Amino acid sequence: MKTGYVLDFSNKTFRDFVRTSVGKDIFDEDYEKACDELGYPSHSKANRLRCFWDIESDATVHKLLRDLLDYYEYLYDCDNEKNWKLFEKAKFILDESLETGSNGEEFFLQREFDVPDFFSLGFDENIVTMLNSRMNEIRICLNNEAYLASIFLIGSTLEGILLGIASQYPEEYGRANSSPREKNGKVKKFDKWKLNDLINVSYEIGFLKRDVKVFSHYLRDFRNYIHPYKQLEDKFYPNKHTALLCEQVLKAAIYELSRIGNFIKNEPR
Numbered sequence: 001m002k003t004g005y006v007l008d009f010s011n012k013t014f015r016d017f018v019r020t021s022v023g024k025d026i027f028d029e030d031y032e033k034a035c036d037e038l039g040y041p042s043h044s045k046a047n048r049l050r051c052f053w054d055i056e057s058d059a060t061v062h063k064l065l066r067d068l069l070d071y072y073e074y075l076y077d078c079d080n081e082k083n084w085k086l087f088e089k090a091k092f093i094l095d096e097s098l099e100t101g102s103n104g105e106e107f108f109l110q111r112e113f114d115v116p117d118f119f120s121l122g123f124d125e126n127i128v129t130m131l132n133s134r135m136n137e138i139r140i141c142l143n144n145e146a147y148l149a150s151i152f153l154i155g156s157t158l159e160g161i162l163l164g165i166a167s168q169y170p171e172e173y174g175r176a177n178s179s180p181r182e183k184n185g186k187v188k189k190f191d192k193w194k195l196n197d198l199i200n201v202s203y204e205i206g207f208l209k210r211d212v213k214v215f216s217h218y219l220r221d222f223r224n225y226i227h228p229y230k231q232l233e234d235k236f237y238p239n240k241h242t243a244l245l246c247e248q249v250l251k252a253a254i255y256e257l258s259r260i261g262n263f264i265k266n267e268p269r
Contacts, residue, residue, distance in 0.1 A: 001045075001046035001049070001050075002046075003046075004042060004044030004045060004046045004047065005044075005045060005046060006045045006046055006049055006068075007068070007071065007072065007075060008075060009045060011027070011045065014026060014045050015027050017067070017068075017071070018052075018064060021063060021064050021067040021068075022056075022060050022063050022064050022067075024052070024056070024060070026045075026048050026049070026052060027048070030055075031043075031048045031051045031052060031055075032048075034051035034054065034055050035047050035048065035051050038050075038051055038054055052064070062094070063111070065094055066094060066111070069087070069090055069091060069094060072087060072090070073087055091209065091210075092210070095209055095210035095211045108211055108215055108245070108248060108252070109244065109245060109248055111248070111252065113251040113252065113254070113255045114255075116131075116135060116251065116254045116255075117258065118131045118132065118254070120258040121161065121164065121165065121254070121257055121258055122168055123164055127164065131157065131160075131161070134153060134157050135157075137153060138150050138153050138154055138157070138247060138250075141153065141243075142240075142243055142244070142247065145240070147238040147239060147240060147242065147243035148225070148231075148237075148238055150243045150246070150247070151219070151222050151223060151225075151238055151242070151243055151246050152223060152226050154219060154223075154246045154247055154249070154250050155195065155219050155220065155222070155223030155246070156223070157250060158195070158216065158219065158249065158250050158253055159195045159198065161253065161254065161257065162195070162198035162199070162202055162253075162257075163190055163191070163193070163198060165202070165207065165257055165260070166190045166193070166198060166201070166202075167190055169205075169207075169260070170190075172205045172207075173190070173201050173202075173205065174187045176201045176204045176205050177204065178197070178200040178201050178204050179197070179201055180192070180193055180194070180197045195220045195223070196217070196220060199213055199216045199217060199220065200213070202257075207256065207257060207260055208253060208256050208257070209256055211252075212249065212252045212253055212256055215245065215248070215249045215252070216249050216253060218245070218246075218249070219245075219246045219249045219250075222236070222238065222242065222246060
């Protein structure tokens with residue numbers, strides 16, 4: 001942003017973008033005052049963004065950065081090696097800050113996703129009907145404080161979706177380093193894979209982002225409490241926050257998996 005510009009934004013489009021993303025007016029006088037106080041004499045778009053990073057909460061900054069990164073991917077289509085490497089580096093930094101930051105769960109929970117469109121995953125009508133029914137049942141459990149039941153249902157739904165995706169992309173999943181193998185070195189059949197395997201391989205081949213991988217493993221661990229003695233031993237009694245985090249994992253995974261077509265198109269060869 002050496003020139004003072006931010007991507008291809010005009011003043012108006014930049015203001016509209018930030019307002020849509022986080023509900024803030026980037027041209028508010030508070031950011032102008034911050035520019036002066038923090039040693040940015042110009043009130044350019046770039047300096048306003050730098051001040052935004054300084055004075056807004058971590059969660060708000062993270063949300064705007066993620067949306068800007070998504071816009072960068074759309075704007076440049078990441079169809080050449082230079083743009084792709086820059087995009088991947090920025091994505092890694094953003095996801096790394098989510099994983100290591102003290103407010104990681106807050107960042108993750110604040111992400112917003114549309115109602116899941118299971119047709120976008122390439123599934124047929126019968127399985128889409130089943131998945132929509134499961135999503136409705138998950139909401140019923142959450143609304144009635146059946147948090148443990150909701151976690152079990154969310155975990156099994158995620159596993160089924162990842163298995164369905166693996167079946168659609170057998171070459172990508174089969175050649176991954178983290179693919180589970182038999183003693184003879186041959187990749188196991190997909191129906192023998194565990195949720196742990198599906199998560200790790202989906203991340204390795206780029207179908208899931210780092211933050212979704214991290215929180216998916218939380219969900220996997222929680223789902224293991226389907227065994228009563230294990231739950232009793234660890235004294236695991238999930239609350240609303242835990243259940244909502246698990247639901248967010250499922251929504252985020254569906255969102256990421258629905259973008260596989262774009263990923264395959266932009267993957268360097």
